Amino acid sequence: MSSAQPDPAFRRVVADLLGASPDALAFEPLAGGVSSDIWRVRCGATSYCAKRALPRLRVKALWEAPVSRNAEEVRWLRTARRWIGEQAAEVVAHDESAGVAVLRWYDPADWHNWKTRLLAGAIDDRVPVALGRALGTIARESTREPELAGPFDNRPLFDALRIDPFFRHISGRYPRLAELIDQLENDRTTLVHGDFSPKNVLTSTTGKILILDAETATWGSAGFDPGYLLAHLLLKYEHRRDAALLDAAMRFWSAYRAETGDAFVDLDLLTWRTLTGMLLARIDGKSPVEYLAESRRDALREFAAGLLETLHPPPIAELLADWERLRGA
16 A cells, blocks of 8 residues: 555545544545546545545646536536436535545446556447447436536536647647537537546446546537547557457447437537547647557547548548548558
């Protein structure tokens, strides 16, 4: 166990939330987060996960964001669980003023990070289908509760964490990103997770899924979450050139489309803009993808820039089905 320990104020907040003495808690730092301090907390025989949002993210470029996003994650998780149940992580307790949330502990012996599994070539066909159904259900059901637009009116937060560092930051290089920026600033249609990527999904050996880390949740465009996830799957395909990753992307999109039906107008176009924008953002934005070789990064940049300029984009299903041929794999 690491000797690193949280500061006394954080320890006290977590202890208060758990109704325990600070001295009764054992803290172990968890790796992987760029936007939060994350700890495993042992209280007697029970473990929890405690999170505190950071004012400055752990990336090379200067990237600051409001710590209030901790409250948005809690709100999204609690709302999503009404529709998808145990597929969204469980919030045990929350102190909004301190920006600290305590979540249920999901044992790594039973739950595995999906990004890690994908990069290792362990691709379970059940997972993208379950994710497509879950995300599609949230998108569809939230449109039936337009009153959620108020509690999730987090435009400044979404701008600070997504629009500005990913898209506005590189818009001088790619002027067509103005269409995506306009879409994300003005299309307020459904509940958006905002960071729906493989690193924020846990999977079990039985094909179950668990969705985490909704710090960027907002009321926004229906094309954002699916385009965001598809871009991450395609980036991993570019890294591994494993056709199973393309199949996973197609399975996800098919399931998402089936769940949303005709709930959204121009869903393919909205998703296309996010997908192409995210490919470029993870190459040239403030948080570049860490696993892609420079040669593949350069080739994908040229290809994605061409996609962005497409005047009449094909349906997403056609793009995914034809990706290998288009990329010359």
